[in-house]
Amino acid sequence: MKLHIRHETRYDYETSVRSSIQRLHLTPSAFATQKLLSWNIEAPGIDKALIYRDGFGNQVHVITSQGAHDHVMVVAQGVVEVEDAAGLVRGLVCPAPDNVFLRQTTATEPSPALVELARSAAARQQKPLDLAHELMREIHGRIVYQIGVTHSHTTAAEALADGKGVCQDHAHAMLSALRFLGVPGRYVTGYLVTEGMLPATASHAWAEALIPQLGWVGFDAANCKCPTADYVRVATGLDAPGVVPVRGSRRGGESENMTVSVLVQPAEQ
Template sequence: MRLTVRHKTKYRYETPLANAMQQLRLTPRNFAGQTVIEWSIDAPGISRATTYHDAFGNIVHMVSAHDVIEEVEITASGIVDTEDKAGIVGEERGDMPPPLVFTRLTPLTQPNQAIRRLGAIVQDHDDQIAGFHALMHAIRDKVDYRVGVTETHATATSALNAGEGVCQDHAHIFISAARSIGVPARYVSGYLLLEDEHASEAHHAWAEVHIEGLGWLAFDISNAICPTDHYIRLTTGLDSRSAAPIRGIRFGGTDENMNVEVEVEQTASQQQQ
């Protein structure tokens, strides 16, 4: 499937910015089932950006703005070909961190006894893949999808206790449960074309676990499926903080207001085939 993406983030401030530096993890990589045809980023300072790969293999553009401004707009857009691999990413080559890195606990993924009990669901299955499918459904049954009930940096334990949250919360709980039984798990941020719409506003998150002999396998807990060709994988990390598409620091500027718009469409050429 050929998908087009337009991801626009706009910041507005009551008082002008004196300076700002931002890490833009807004460029998807090629991997099994995903090929980037074209991609571009439009942002203040992008022409003089420093580009590198972070510790998790994400492509990063470091940009800085020195002008006194009250509004910052960042737009990433492009075309990506996707293939349904039933969630299988497999083993990744190149300068990627070893799976063991993703057993590390973070403040957002620290387990409690309730999360350890969820992890035990996997251990109750002879087939580990079936166990993770059971874990996915158990989390979805316990935590309703509801927007606006959890904070941006809510922890896995607080979301599970609340019994409701968004895709980020589902992913954190799943990752925490997997790591509690020693299985490498990582957070994924990306885009999703919804089944019932031609165009979708959907900046999405899911999780991947490393299965011995298979490699990385993805689970979208919020939709209770393994990602298909409707998904574009953008960043990976230990949790939502390390996989955040945009991170930065600023000097000056008060009362920040942020607005994010994401459009994902299937291209007409593919629809006609």
């Protein structure tokens, strides 16, 4: 399936900003079942951007805006061709050793409730693939998808305790349980065709687990399924703070307001 993606991020500043810098994780990855047919980023300073591959293999752009300005607009768009591989990720280059993804972070540190969830799932399912599916189903049932009840710093433990959250929280909870059980897990950002193909206010996120004899497999606990051809994979890391699509800092300005619009739909053949 060929998907057209348009991801807009706008920062509006209450007072004039002297300069700003943005780090972008906005370029989809390429591997066996995902091909980047076209991709373009429009942003102030993009023509002079520092472009590099980070330790996880993600393509990163660093852009700067100099001189007084009251807003910054970043638009990433293009066409990606995706094949359904039942969540299996093959041919993706990630320089980081697999054991790095056993590391818990502030966002994924397991609470007693998460430890109990993980142990109970492991008692029911001993095979790694079955276990990962069991964890996905359990987390999907324990954290109801609800926008606006969590924030960027909410931890997996907090989301599970509250019983509500968004895809970021589902992914963090999945990673917390996987890593506690000794299964490497990595956080993934990307895009998903939404119901009715309406614009969304954020990109999507899910987890990947390293399954023996299979390799890395994606698990989207928010939707309780493995990624299909409706998903586009962008970047990977240990947790959400490490792979925020657009993250920046500024000199000057008293406050900022960020608005995001994401549209994913089948591309015209």
